[in-house]
Amino acid sequence: xxxxxxxxxxxxxxxxxxxxxxxxxxxxxxxxxxxxxxxxxxxxxxxxxxxxxxxxxxxxxxxxxxxxxxxxxxxxxxxxxxxxxxxxxxxxxxxxxxxxxxxxxxxxxxxxxxxxxxxxxxxxxxxxxxxxxxxxxxxxxxxxxxxxxxxxxxxxxxxxxxxxxxxxxxxxxxxxxxxxxxxxxxxxxxxxxxxxxxxxxxxxxxxxxxxxxxxxxxxxxxxxxxxxxxxxxxxx
Numbered sequence: 001x002x003x004x005x006x007x008x009x010x011x012x013x014x015x016x017x018x019x020x021x022x023x024x025x026x027x028x029x030x031x032x033x034x035x036x037x038x039x040x041x042x043x044x045x046x047x048x049x050x051x052x053x054x055x056x057x058x059x060x061x062x063x064x065x066x067x068x069x070x071x072x073x074x075x076x077x078x079x080x081x082x083x084x085x086x087x088x089x090x091x092x093x094x095x096x097x098x099x100x101x102x103x104x105x106x107x108x109x110x111x112x113x114x115x116x117x118x119x120x121x122x123x124x125x126x127x128x129x130x131x132x133x134x135x136x137x138x139x140x141x142x143x144x145x146x147x148x149x150x151x152x153x154x155x156x157x158x159x160x161x162x163x164x165x166x167x168x169x170x171x172x173x174x175x176x177x178x179x180x181x182x183x184x185x186x187x188x189x190x191x192x193x194x195x196x197x198x199x200x201x202x203x204x205x206x207x208x209x210x211x212x213x214x215x216x217x218x219x220x221x222x223x224x225x226x227x228x229x230x231x232x233x234x235x236x
Contacts, residue, residue, distance in 0.1 A: 084122030085231035111199030118205035
């Protein structure tokens, strides 16, 4: 992250400038201030609480400096944590909840179960990115990709997924202490531990700017869950 991402962004910017090409950059929320996650908009303060967030802040600054100077036409398409069909190995929600319930194992929610947590549905993110990239006046600004309002709590996510699979959920809350122990044997857990602050508070992603501009209704969480189960867990 710290070494590669700035180089990737610098090379991408230089290539776009050299070929007079517009840039659509898909981003996440890692650079947002942890104390402002309860109602995230495009103007949420940038004050990262993690090393990953610092890297995101750095490359965003690099991008917007070129935009502000008029040397690059670009936009930032930002999404929350994501979920969707066909992405079993790359979605935290799939790894910690969907797959666990499917295998009759305990889920591993990354924090208290009572906080709301938004997830962007990948097909909506794809459509949203395509729309933005083909809209001239969408450039040189930041957009939140379409994400359903009224997010579920950790418990509601778990219960809804279990119900869609026709199973009973067995839940385990993964604490930072447990993640630290698991990190000795699973390096990926060290990375997860740094980002667990996103699960110990309300995490609500607002995409009204996009929805109002393009008259777009994001996929509901119930429909998203149903589509994932139908696509990826039909053997149940």
